[in-house]
Amino acid sequence: MTTVARFLTRRRGDQRGRRSRLSATDVLTYAYLAAGVLVMFGPVAWLVLSSFKTPANLIEFPPTLLPLAQETVVVPGYAQPLPLYDVVLEDGTTARLAQVRRVGLMAQMVDPAAPDEIIQVHIDQRSAVRHVRLAVENYTQSFTRFNFARYLRNSVVVTVGATLITLVINSMAAFALSKYRFRGRNVVFLIIISTLMIPISVILVPVYLVINQVGWVNNLWGVIIPGAATPTGVFLLRQYMLTIPDELLDSGRIDGASEWRLYWQIVLPLAAPALAVLAIFSVMWRWNDFLWPLIVLTRSEFFTLQVGLNAFQGELQVQWHFVLAMTVLTLLPITLVFSFLQRFITTGIASTGVKG
Amino acid sequence: MAGRPTAMPRTRGPGDRGASAVGTQSRSLLGRGLQGLYALLMNAVGLVMEPIQRLVGIRRMAWVFLVPNLLVFGIFILFPMVLNLYYATTAGPRLYPQDRPYVGSANFERLFTCTDYTNPNTCLEDRFWRAARNTGVFVLFQVGGMVVISLVTALALNRKIVARGFFRSVFFYPVLLSPVVVALIWKWILQREGVLNAILVSLGSDPINFLLDGRWAMTWVILVSIWANMGFYTLILLAGLQSIPVELYDAGAIDGTSGVQSFRHITLPLLMPTMMVVLVLSLIRAVQMFDEVFVLTGGGPGSATLLMVQYIYQTGFGTQNPRFGIAAAASVSLGAVLLVVTLIQLRVGRGSERHLA
Known part of the structure; x- marks a missing residue:
């Protein structure tokens, strides 16, 4: 264990066998440099991450770290793919439902497995099902449009x-x-x-x-x-x-x-x-x-x-x-x-x- | 490291004149193709140059070699410098010199007339004075902050650390980004729904409209330009630090000097010439700052971050009725400030020519 610690804290020029541990100044130096990496690279990294987000994902506040896109599902009887939500139902159970439309504070939802019955859900009771997806179309459309x-x-x-x-x-x-x-x-x-x-x-x-x-x-x-x-x-x-x-x-x-x-x-x-x-x-x-x-x-x-x-x-x-x-x-x-x-x-x- | 070319030229005998810029070692098809193209082009120019040489003789060939550069230099730098004075003393919206009536020093008088010099509102050209004041504030804090941060970073990078090359390039990377890209990166971070406000809100604070509040806008303009440029000065300071002989520190260690003492009595005095170069270079660049600020804030809110070059640009080119005379007079004034800074540099630079360019 000590050899590992010594290896990790070894500094250049230690072969002469003087001090082999990090001094306080070294710790300070590395802390400063690590903060520097964050400050110098962070903004660029944030730009790159943001550039892969969809417009809807971009206007969210607070922003998500990774580019997320909502999952959709094709439900029989509906022409467009419907967005998926995790919903807390009135009896306290949870279900994964697709949203047909939103009317005021209520959302009309259907179970993809049983698409005939419309379920009314308060919008506070649902949360979008999302996964990481790179919106490459931002890049391709930059060229085409x-x-x-x-x-x-x-x-x-x-x-x-x-x-x-x-x-x-x-x-x-x-x-x-x-x-x-x-x-x-x-x-x-x-x-x-x-x-x-x-x-x-x-x-x-x-x-x-x-x-x-x-x-x-x-x-x-x-x-x-x-x-x-x-x-x-x-x-x-x-x-x-x-x-x-x-x-x-x-x-x-x-x-x-x-x-x-x-x-x-x-x-x-x-x-x-x-x-x-x-x-x-x-x-x-x-x-x-x-x-x-x-x-x-x-x-x-x-x-x-x-x-x-x-x-x-x-x-x-x-x-x-x-x-x-x-x-x-x-x-x-x-x-x-x-x-x-x-x-x-x-x-x-x-x-x-x-x-x- | 400093002052020496990156590599000494290999000496070649006159026998191997077949060398070319692509390199003699190049044996690949592409390399040979490029070499052939290079030789072809140069031989083609030679068909013109060799008769000229027979005409003017070897010694006057120097002028032939100088002509292209001097032509561009004269037409696009030297001649405009003289013409600028003409514009500064003429008025009217017309661009062509023959259409412009001579007004003497009227443009300068207009720029420099104020009833109260501490209050831009009382000046004839209030935006000029706002730009001058903003530029002063910007230069003071940007240069001051940048020199300190660059020095601290250079000292950290000069220690015996692992992955020094990596850390050095991390700090240098933003220097290469275009000012427009830098401004857009930060505009995205600083906007009201941006990530910085998200962090503030998560800490329990209210979101701040950084770019729509005069003081915040100026603060961020300064911080962003430090972020974008500090790597360059860090690099120069690092080169200065590495040219200090290690023996001095060894001798100090034998005499029992502490770290602080050796910094004060060895590092600082020997780094002073480099520090002055950094100071003057960053001053000259800060006085003519434009791109980053223009894209980030557009000089706003109001004229809170309006700097001098943007004033010149907008007076001469950014409006429907351009005032070329006023713009030229303002740029002559800016040029005078730069001249003073340059003269200081020449005096200071004598001790440290190796960093001058």
Whole structure:
């Protein structure tokens, strides 16, 4: 028993054979972290559970933990399946009856085994028979009844297109700024760096004018292009490319390779780790982007997922069962990316201090 | 960990130039297909780039490589920054610059005219002042709360614990969620028939309309944005903690320092540069907070959670008769605040460039 306890409370570094039990601080730490798991994951778990509930189950108060659906039974003589209830009868016995209709405080019920006799029951005396059922139709109808597939497509186009363009033009600029000595290099670099802290929210009106002049209002290009020349990306890639030895390029030149070939055959493959970090960031930024798409895209056929979700939740009668299902679908891709690339993302952020 | 690239580049001789971004080791059909596509595309661009190189020479190729990025950067960032000043000094509902009459500093005067600066009702643009006050309250409590919680979490994660990677990703996960998703998750929890009120009722309390009560709405806006962003700052602080040499603590232990003492005299001073970076980064982000709050409360109830960026958005784009001049003047003012914060960061950042980006 003590060995089990010692195993469970063993800490890293205990091999040195000093203390082998949890200290008070350790208990406190684990309590804090456990509470953290609840607070950080709880809301997301609640969202996922709720998204599988039927509309009737959703408006219940207090809410049920699991998605429940009422059991129904087909009774001869009735066209529709009837909902099942557990009923306490007047003589104190219980029975499982199907409800035909409700009139005021009384419910007219029948025994499925003997459907001819109508039994009057006070509604306080019955409780619904329910079982766990996932309302998958919330998800399927999101696709069939709404423009959700269209929003998804727009989001994918914006995310993929913007990330590819960002990678290409940022890496070209970073290549020039790290591998050439030319007049004006430091000026260009400084100008780019100095706009690191200028968010688009500060220049909304004039960028909108430019987009308007180019004719990109209600056009996905209007969302893709303005953010493509990220100062963050140029900075990140330049710092990384500085670590690539110039001798590699010189020997390439001796072999007669063109500058463009040096860029794509030597520098880009060697900068792959930095490119990957930037790609992950760019996907996150673009997938989650909201304010700028909200301004540029005003017609619903061009909405991205985020703008579309916002439009749904702002409607007069919020159809929560659809909103919740679409929210889950929206967070799913990012969650998948995170679970596969978790180490990459966290070390990437810790070493660059970059976030969208 | 901090400051170093995730992996050192492998050095290759010029002999194996056949490498590509997909990786030389890739032997699968898909990998080879992608490599072929990559080479094909790049060679196609090369057909244009090589004549250009013969035309301008090697040294000026740097500018050729810079052109695409500088073009986008100039048109969509640099030029708008200058144009913003023009908008701020012109008035009228028209978008095109040539249709807008010059009014000098009238937009700024309109924004900053109040008979009593402590009371937004006496200001010409009362919503601007409400937004400014709300943003101030939001920044103060959000940044303060977040730095403290992030520090506590980073300290907990820096201890010798099992499943550290798991706990770290738990706290980090909400950072990746989109602001709209974050807002909807919490809107669902906080609504009158939501799960939080169910818990309150089961504890014997009355349900509270969290999002329809001004004070509660602001409280939850702050808490939700801390929830969504703290993982990011925790991660930076954790990297800072892990860069503190263990020998310092060992030396302290030999001298018999207590846990509290080593925290005060070793951890805190050495973590200070990272703390300042976290403080400034979170300040800059808090000042321009928009998405989460806009979806969660829409700035309401009334204007209880109206923040500055939402004011700019609604003045310029959210109405039938947009006031671009006022919106631009407000954003120039916001930009000035950000500039001050950035200058502070540059001064502070000198000691800790490794976290700057």
